[in-house]
Amino acid sequence: MTKTRCPDYHLETRLVHDGQERSSFGETSEALFLTQGFIYETAESAERRFLNEEPGYSYTRFSNPTVAMFEQRMASLEGAEAAAATATGMAAVTAAMVGQLQAGDHVVAARALFGSCRWAVEDLLPRFGVACTLVDGPDLGRWRAAVRPETKAFLLETPSNPSLEIIDIAGVADIAHAAGATLTVDNVFATPLWQKPLELGADCVVYSATKHIDGQGRCLGGVILGSAEFIETKVQQFLRMTGPTLSPFNAWVLLKGLETLSLRVERQTATAGFLADALHDHPKLERLTYPGRPDHPQAELIKRQMRGGSTMIALDVQGGKAGAFRFMNELRLIRISNNLGDAKSLVTHPATTTHQRFTPELRAEMGISDGLVRLSIGLEHGEDLLEDLNQALARV
Numbered sequence: 001m002t003k004t005r006c007p008d009y010h011l012e013t014r015l016v017h018d019g020q021e022r023s024s025f026g027e028t029s030e031a032l033f034l035t036q037g038f039i040y041e042t043a044e045s046a047e048r049r050f051l052n053e054e055p056g057y058s059y060t061r062f063s064n065p066t067v068a069m070f071e072q073r074m075a076s077l078e079g080a081e082a083a084a085a086t087a088t089g090m091a092a093v094t095a096a097m098v099g100q101l102q103a104g105d106h107v108v109a110a111r112a113l114f115g116s117c118r119w120a121v122e123d124l125l126p127r128f129g130v131a132c133t134l135v136d137g138p139d140l141g142r143w144r145a146a147v148r149p150e151t152k153a154f155l156l157e158t159p160s161n162p163s164l165e166i167i168d169i170a171g172v173a174d175i176a177h178a179a180g181a182t183l184t185v186d187n188v189f190a191t192p193l194w195q196k197p198l199e200l201g202a203d204c205v206v207y208s209a210t211k212h213i214d215g216q217g218r219c220l221g222g223v224i225l226g227s228a229e230f231i232e233t234k235v236q237q238f239l240r241m242t243g244p245t246l247s248p249f250n251a252w253v254l255l256k257g258l259e260t261l262s263l264r265v266e267r268q269t270a271t272a273g274f275l276a277d278a279l280h281d282h283p284k285l286e287r288l289t290y291p292g293r294p295d296h297p298q299a300e301l302i303k304r305q306m307r308g309g310s311t312m313i314a315l316d317v318q319g320g321k322a323g324a325f326r327f328m329n330e331l332r333l334i335r336i337s338n339n340l341g342d343a344k345s346l347v348t349h350p351a352t353t354t355h356q357r358f359t360p361e362l363r364a365e366m367g368i369s370d371g372l373v374r375l376s377i378g379l380e381h382g383e384d385l386l387e388d389l390n391q392a393l394a395r396v
């Protein structure tokens, strides 16, 4: 195998080349090692490999060459020392948290989290003796006030799903570090292109690779990034022993996704910006939230911590749930789905799907009204999308 490492090239170049390990066949595309295990030439070699005294692979639950290529390319993209791939984004979030905590510890998390992430910290961790405090993420004072002597980890997501609220990563990182805790950032909505949490002081970044990294609606995946020490000591053992392993096939699909990530996310962000500008004062909308517009309530912070806007737009449609449902049902090109980051534009009604299990009061706290609709902008032409949105809004 010959390894390609190109840390000095620009991002676009690294997305295509970094991490590739070519076999002796000299294949151009990354090879798919669809194998559970690996053979050893001798019994002595097997013994040495289990002792970690000889490099090489032994079993795909521990590591696999195609998965390793994906991890290397992700680490390069994120500017992280190390990466660990997982079967899904939720496996990444759960492993990143569980791997660094034990009974008696305390976690502080932003309350506006992806539904399953909130369940993991609010319901799952307490069952194992890890207490959790949820705070209003944008208010730094709340993070500071939530710290206890046993606080070990902070978790946040910014921009948040689905309300596109922004949290000051550097500000929260300072509070976490002063408390002797780590900060983990779920960076799915920002994408690796527009926000670099590690540069802002975070200790760990997690992705659902299911979203923009695949970006074409095909497979699930996740990845955890951080220092070599964090990944080795907190995450790797947990993943290897409990087994939420990324399939080599999915790793291969995700490697192909990374090749076009910058092209797709740049185009999707440009189209989202065009649509947000065209629709922001539409009479059928109570409000339009887009992290790339100067009227976003946290525009100053966005300028400081993000390099680009977002592929996501949040719309508050007039008429509450009935108005939102009418609007969604009238859309022809944009399809109803709970997914995001896809080449196809998708629309979601969070209050009745992804955030259905919360009470109306809790949803209100998270900025999720009954009229809120989340739009994930794909790769279609902006004019076609605008026409679809306008005709559906006209029928509300």
Ligand SMILES: *Cc1c(COP(=O)(O)O)cnc(C)c1O
Residues within 6 Å of the ligand: 088, 089, 090, 091, 093, 114, 116, 117, 157, 161, 186, 188, 189, 207, 208, 209, 210, 211, 220, 221, 222
């Ligand atoms: C989708 C998503 C996840 C979970 O990812 P899966 O791949 O579906 O497990 C976690 N966090 C955020 C912000 C997401 O959008």
